[in-house]
Amino acid sequence: MTTETQQETLGFQTEVKQLLNLMINSLYSNKEIFLRELVSNASDAAEKLRYEALENGDLYEGDGDLSIRISFDKDAKTVTIEDNGIGMTRSEVVNHLGTIANSGTASFLGNLTGDETKDSQLIGQFGVGFYSAFIVAKSVEVFTRKAGQDKSEGVHWSSTGEGEFNLATIEKATRGTKIVLHLKDAEEEFADGTRLRYLIRKYSDHIALPVIMQQEAQPEVPAADDDDQSVEKEAVVLEDETVNSASALWTRNKSDISKEDYNEFYKHVSSDYGDALTWSHNRVEGKQEYTSLLYVPTNAPHDLWNREAPRGLKLYIQRVFIMDQVDEFLPLYLRFIKGVVDSASLSLNISREILQKDPNAEKLRAALTKRSIDMLSKLSKDEDKYQVFWKAFGNVIKEGPAEDYANRDKIMQLMRFSSTHNEDDAQSVSLASYVERMNEGQEKIYYVTAENYNTAKNSPHLEIFRKKGIEVLLLTERIDEWMMSHVFDFDGKSFQDVAKGELDLGEKDNEEEKKAQEVVAKEAEGLTERLKESLVDKVSEVRVTNRLTDSPACLVLNAYDMGAQMKAIMEAAGQAAPDSKPIFEINVEHPLIKKMDGETDEDRFGDLANIIFDQADLAAGGQLADPASYVARLNKLLLELSK
Ligand code: ADP
Ligand code: MG
Numbered sequence: 001m002t003t004e005t006q007q008e009t010l011g012f013q014t015e016v017k018q019l020l021n022l023m024i025n026s027l028y029s030n031k032e033i034f035l036r037e038l039v040s041n042a043s044d045a046a047e048k049l050r051y052e053a054l055e056n057g058d059l060y061e062g063d064g065d066l067s068i069r070i071s072f073d074k075d076a077k078t079v080t081i082e083d084n085g086i087g088m089t090r091s092e093v094v095n096h097l098g099t100i101a102n103s104g105t106a107s108f109l110g111n112l113t114g115d116e117t118k119d120s121q122l123i124g125q126f127g128v129g130f131y132s133a134f135i136v137a138k139s140v141e142v143f144t145r146k147a148g149q150d151k152s153e154g155v156h157w158s159s160t161g162e163g164e165f166n167l168a169t170i171e172k173a174t175r176g177t178k179i180v181l182h183l184k185d186a187e188e189e190f191a192d193g194t195r196l197r198y199l200i201r202k203y204s205d206h207i208a209l210p211v212i213m214q215q216e217a218q219p220e221v222p223a224a225d226d227d228d229q230s231v232e233k234e235a236v237v238l239e240d241e242t243v244n245s246a247s248a249l250w251t252r253n254k255s256d257i258s259k260e261d262y263n264e265f266y267k268h269v270s271s272d273y274g275d276a277l278t279w280s281h282n283r284v285e286g287k288q289e290y291t292s293l294l295y296v297p298t299n300a301p302h303d304l305w306n307r308e309a310p311r312g313l314k315l316y317i318q319r320v321f322i323m324d325q326v327d328e329f330l331p332l333y334l335r336f337i338k339g340v341v342d343s344a345s346l347s348l349n350i351s352r353e354i355l356q357k358d359p360n361a362e363k364l365r366a367a368l369t370k371r372s373i374d375m376l377s378k379l380s381k382d383e384d385k386y387q388v389f390w391k392a393f394g395n396v397i398k399e400g401p402a403e404d405y406a407n408r409d410k411i412m413q414l415m416r417f418s419s420t421h422n423e424d425d426a427q428s429v430s431l432a433s434y435v436e437r438m439n440e441g442q443e444k445i446y447y448v449t450a451e452n453y454n455t456a457k458n459s460p461h462l463e464i465f466r467k468k469g470i471e472v473l474l475l476t477e478r479i480d481e482w483m484m485s486h487v488f489d490f491d492g493k494s495f496q497d498v499a500k501g502e503l504d505l506g507e508k509d510n511e512e513e514k515k516a517q518e519v520v521a522k523e524a525e526g527l528t529e530r531l532k533e534s535l536v537d538k539v540s541e542v543r544v545t546n547r548l549t550d551s552p553a554c555l556v557l558n559a560y561d562m563g564a565q566m567k568a569i570m571e572a573a574g575q576a577a578p579d580s581k582p583i584f585e586i587n588v589e590h591p592l593i594k595k596m597d598g599e600t601d602e603d604r605f606g607d608l609a610n611i612i613f614d615q616a617d618l619a620a621g622g623q624l625a626d627p628a629s630y631v632a633r634l635n636k637l638l639l640e641l642s643k
Contacts, residue, residue, distance in 0.1 A: 006169040012159075013099040016131065018109055020161050023128055024135055026119050031187070033273075034132040035070075035196070036203035038081045038179055040268045041130060042068040043207045045085025045177060047321030049147050052086065054320065054348055059086075059147040061175055067210045070200065070243075072191040077183045079190050084176040087146040090155045090167065097130060097142065097157055098165060108302045128273065134161035136190055137181035145172040197243050206249035206265040208319070210242040248319055250293040250340055254281055266295045269314055270338040274298050277389055279339070280375040288363055289344035294337050294372055296379065300392040304336065311335040313368075316342040317350070328355050329365050333400040333411075334372050336393050341368060373410050380414060383428065390416050390427060398479045402486040412490050418453060418474040420462060425453040429473065431490045437471055443506040444496040447473035449481045449565050455621035460551035461498045467549050468505065472498060481565035499620065501559035503547050513546075520544055524588050527597045534609040535584060545585035552590040553616045555582040564622060584613060607633045 012020070027033065046066040053059045069082045088096065112119050133140045142157040154172025159165035183190055190196065193216050200211050215238055249257060249265045266276040276295040283291045294313075303309035312327035312335075319342060330337055345360045355361045376397075380386045390397075400411035412431055419429040421437065434445060446465060450456035456474035465472045475484070484495060496504075521528075521544040528542040535542070540558065548554055557563060558580065562570075567577035586593050592612065599605040614630040624630050 007166065008168075009164050009166050010094065010098060011164050015100050015109060016098065017163055019100065020131055020134055022112065022119060023131060024161075027128060027132065027135055031135045032190075032199055033128065033203070034135050034137075034181075035079075035081075035190075035199045036264070036267065037129055037132045039068060039070075039200070039204040039207060039211060042081060042083035042085060042177070043204075043209055043268070045083050045087070046209050047085075049084075049086040049175075051321055051323075052147070056148070059175075061147065063174075067212050068207070069212050070196055071214060072193065072196060074188075074191045077185075077188050077191050079181045079183065079196065080178060081181075082176065082178040084174060085147075087149075087176045088144045088155065089146045089149070089153070090169065092146070093142065093144060093155050093157050093167065107306075111302060129271065131161070133179065133181055136183055136187040137161075138184045139182045141180040141182070142177060143170065143172055143180075144177040145175050147175040149175075200243045202260070203264050203267075205244045206261055206268065207244055208246065208248035210246040211244045212240050213243050214238045215241045248316075248342075250281065250291050250342060251319065257281075265293070266338065269340060270295065270297065272297055272299070272301070272338070276338075277385060278375060278379045280371055280378075282371060284367070287345070288360065288367065290341055290364060290367075292339065292341045292368055292371060294339040294368070294375060296375065296389060296393075297336060297338060298388060298392070300336065304393075304396065313338070314340040315346075316340060317346050317348050318342070318344055320348065322348070322350065323352070326352075326355065328352075328361055329368050330372065331365075331369055331400070331404050333396055333398075333403050334369065336396060337372050369404070369407065373407060373414070376414050377410070380430075386416070387426070387428060394427065395477055395479050398477070398483040401483060408487065409490075412487060417447070418456070418476060420457070420465065420472045420474065425457075425474075425476075434471060434473065435491050435493060438493070439468075439470055441506055442470060443493060444504075445473065445490060445493050446470060446496050446498050447475050447484070448498050449475040449484070449563055450621045451478075451564065451568075452476055452621070458619070459499070459621075460554040460616070460619050461547055461556075463549040463551060464503070464505070464547045465498065470505065478565055478569060481563045482569060485566070497557075497563070498547070499555070499563070500557045500561065517544065517546055520588055524586075524597075527588070527593075528586070530605065531584065531586070531609050534606045535613055538581060538610075538613055539584040540581040541583045543583060543585055545587050547585065548587040548590075550590075551587060551616075551619065552592040553584060553586045553612050555613075555616045555620055555622070556585050557582055564620070584616070586612075604637075607637060611637070 046068070049059060050066065053064075063084060066084055070080065071082075072079045139158060139160045143154065144157070145151065145154040151173050152169070152171050154170040156168045156170045157165055181190075193213065197213060200213075204211055245252075249261060262279055262281075263275045266272065266279065270276075275298060277298040279293060279295045281291075281293045292313075301309070310325045312325040313329050314324055315322045315326045315329075326341075327335070329341060341364065343360075343364060346355075346358065346364075350358065350361075376389070379389060394416065397411065397414055400414075401408045404411065415431060416427045417429050418425050418427050419434065421429060421434075431445065438445075448456050448459050448461055450459060453474060453476050456476050462472055475481070484497070488494060524544050528544065531542045532539065545554060545556075547556075561580040561582075562577055570577040588594070588597075592608075596605065596608045596612070599608060611630065611633050614624050617624060
């Protein structure tokens with residue numbers, strides 16, 4: 001052995017230090033998960049080796065039996081996890097076991113609250129990984145050598161998890177990685193065969209590789225005819241025992257897989273810490289042969305809205321792991337779905353580039369998209385669970401109609417909204433239930449968009465709908481108006497924004513009302529003309545309303561104008577929203593409008609007109625273009641009142 005072992009001490013990336021501290025404290029109550037994480041990594045390493053060996057069989061170095069070995073030493077208080085997978089080079093060790101290669105790390109750490117329960121959930125979503133070893137270990141040693149490299153290229157990594165780690169080059173005869181945990185004094189209990197076997201079965205049963213432990217020596221039982229001294233005591237041969245089922249979970253029969261197994265496998269493929277909300281496991285035979293196991297997480301990951309965040313499924317081809325985070329198989333609006341697909345129709349040497357063009361991959365995408373939608377619609381039968389899903393991922397699903405025209409109807413069925421039908425702000429009304437409740441003669445699905453629930457619920461535009469008992473959907477998410485611009489109808493009923501265009505309630509017997517309205521409009525012509533003059537810079541039209549019962553006035557958009565939500569989206573994206581003037585609708589029955597009509601002083605008329613206009617803008621959740629003038633005008637009137 002050379003004396004140059006190239007020793008060095010390096011500092012962990014700042015984020016690792018923070019994460020280590022947090023994790024050790026907040027995951028303490030669930031400390032046993034360290035084993036799952038390390039076995040999960042060992043399994044990944046074996047799969048990577050198997051994949052690379054497809055091209056270069058030499059990497060097996062004559063040993064193709066991949067497995068994970070777990071051993072312990074009660075006296076030394078150690079637990080050892082060893083694999084014969086791909087191993088790591090020195091620079092890989094530094095990168096993987098010294099930093100966190102996750103694009104959202106900083107924002108994630110910024111989201112932590114200091115509240116342990118909440119934070120442990122967040123950390124779970126972030127993925128605890130290798131560093132979880134430090135929950136139970138006071139120091140950790142890693143011995144590793146990359147497959148295919150010389151035995152002198154081994155690496156020894158060690159750390160106490162307190163800011164630094166040491167590296168040295170070592171000789172390592174076998175490829176792969178051995179991790180030795182030097183247990184904290186209080187965690188000696190893990191250096192125990194029964195405990196470890198239990199944990200392997202509990203957390204790692206789904207791992208496709210054998211997880212092997214040595215059978216423990218049985219205490220010697222004195223034989224009955226012990227007096228035959230000539231028989232020498234046999235040396236105890238400890239046999240290997242495979243502790244887990246050692247077959248890929250998705251290849252097993254559904255009926256043989258427990259809920260717990262499904263959830264543990266979910267944690268392995270998702271690096272989520274909590275259970276999945278639901279899953280769908282399918283085997284398809286025939287021309288497109290594949291098995292898929294798709295999961296819906298319970299919680300949204302912290303980087304759901306980060307475009308660069310990793311997403312996608314794990315791809316296996318005939319049980320061989322091919323690649324991770326394959327995003328070709330699902331559209332963006334289903335990016336939260338995790339799982340595996342194991343195909344028999346794709347070729348083993350497929351690359352990401354080929355995958356994008358492969359017609360089989362395209363068919364698989366269509367099939368998996370459909371499966372995912374079906375899984376969600378099945379989930380929607382359980383309203384409570386579906387609400388959990390909708391709160392976490394509803395806004396992502398709303399990208400669907402624009403992205404996936406072919407499945408638009410099905411996606412629309414997954415939508416849930418707040419509604420005037422509900423007492424509270426729960427987004428729980430489906431379009432199907434709305435349609436079921438529609439009034440006789442009602443032809444449209446009415447909705448209002450606003451920045452928040454209260455603005456929507458109290459919008460003056462709803463007054464006539466309340467009076468007539470017509471339900472209106474309250475669309476309060478930023479994305480809603482944009483989404484609605486991509487859908488036209490549902491179940492043959494078109495959508496109508498109640499704040500846009502002419503209001504047609506579609507009732508057959510309202511001819512009389514219409515006539516009466518025309519008469520009123522005629523009578524009010526003088527007033528509407530005067531208003532138009534006063535508000536010439538602000539409105540495109542002034543007309544008598546048929547929407548209001550209580551409010552003096554409201555603003556209406558032309559049918560194709562952009563609403564406030566869309567404008568906000570464009571402005572947030574740094575684009576100028578097109579400038580369009582609203583229609584000003586007045587309620588001539590309202591005393592304030594009547595008073596205005598009788599106002600002969602043109603100055604005061606102008607002030608009143610502007611105030612009522614600005615108030616209508618405010619009631620719709622708008623932001624006044626010139627709030628100071630509004631206040632000045634209002635104060636002037638208030639002073640006159642007190643004269
Ligand atoms: P993740 O598994 O989510 O990538 P981990 O913190 O568990 O995150 O592991 C970090 C990285 O360290 C892995 O992605 C892998 O590159 C490397 N690694 C960890 N354990 C092993 C191992 N047993 N063999 C080879 N590489 C490993
Ligand atoms: Mg891992």
